[in-house]
Amino acid sequence: MAVYLCHEYPDLYEHEATIIDAAPGRLVLDRSAFHPGGGGQVSDTGWLDHAAGTVDVTGVDNVDGVIWHVLADDALELAGPVVLRVDHERRSRVAQLHTDSHVLNALVYESFPGTLVTGAQINDDGTGRMDFDLSEVDNDVLRALDGGVNDVIRRGVEVRSVYVDAGDASAVAGLVRSLSVAPPPTPDGTLRVIDIDGVDRQACGGTHLSNTAQSRPFRITKVENKGKRNRRIRFTLD
Ligand SMILES: [Zn+2]
Numbered sequence: 001m002a003v004y005l006c007h008e009y010p011d012l013y014e015h016e017a018t019i020i021d022a023a024p025g026r027l028v029l030d031r032s033a034f035h036p037g038g039g040g041q042v043s044d045t046g047w048l049d050h051a052a053g054t055v056d057v058t059g060v061d062n063v064d065g066v067i068w069h070v071l072a073d074d075a076l077e078l079a080g081p082v083v084l085r086v087d088h089e090r091r092s093r094v095a096q097l098h099t100d101s102h103v104l105n106a107l108v109y110e111s112f113p114g115t116l117v118t119g120a121q122i123n124d125d126g127t128g129r130m131d132f133d134l135s136e137v138d139n140d141v142l143r144a145l146d147g148g149v150n151d152v153i154r155r156g157v158e159v160r161s162v163y164v165d166a167g168d169a170s171a172v173a174g175l176v177r178s179l180s181v182a183p184p185p186t187p188d189g190t191l192r193v194i195d196i197d198g199v200d201r202q203a204c205g206g207t208h209l210s211n212t213a214q215s216r217p218f219r220i221t222k223v224e225n226k227g228k229r230n231r232r233i234r235f236t237l238d
Pocket residue numbers: 098099102194204205206207208
């Protein structure tokens with residue numbers, strides 16, 4: 001499944017599905033609103049209502065593009081129709097951090113043109129980090145960037161996902177700027193771009209807000225030197 005259901009229907013948190021493959025403690029569904037994770041973002045979690053009750057879905061295991069939903073009960077083997085529910089709160093927390101990280105990335109890119117992201121991690125506990133290929137920078141300058149992120153949150157800027165031709169995308173400087181956050185491929189050769197109006201445009205396959213005002217305040221907690229060329233910025237939601 002190259003295009004995720006959660007991209008097409010970002011507000012879909014509960015739906016019926018049919019189990020098409022199963023093993024003890026795991027199963028594959030014919031459709032799933034779960035984001036499978038990747039590119040530094042944790043996967044969705046949630047619940048599965050089945051004929052005999054409800055079981056927690058603790059994450060996904062992507063095996064060569066096949067999305068196995070991992071169950072909290074590792075002996076349970078299910079079949080037939082079910083209802084899948086996404087943990088809305090966790091999705092929202094990750095989407096806030098993820099959207100804010102795009103804004104942070106834009107501010108770093110604007111302050112230090114050409115800066116590449118060398119790593120990113122968005123956790124489900126309301127924290128995250130981004131690593132940048134930056135050497136000659138005062139860490140206090142980086143630490144102060146959360147003020148700019150909070151400005152964008154306060155302004156309530158619209159966030160859209162658009163699809164552009166992958167061939168054109170590589171010609172647009174800064175659109176594909178990450179070293180390690182690979183957007184997912186689509187069958188027709190297009191690239192999903194997250195457009196934070198007037199702030200940032202970047203290829204990305206993660207989950208995001210539809211307006212920056214939906215984010216809680218953003219705070220940079222720490223800036224660390226990681227090797228000669230890398231700075232790690234740690235952040236959280238207040
Ligand atoms: Zn993103």
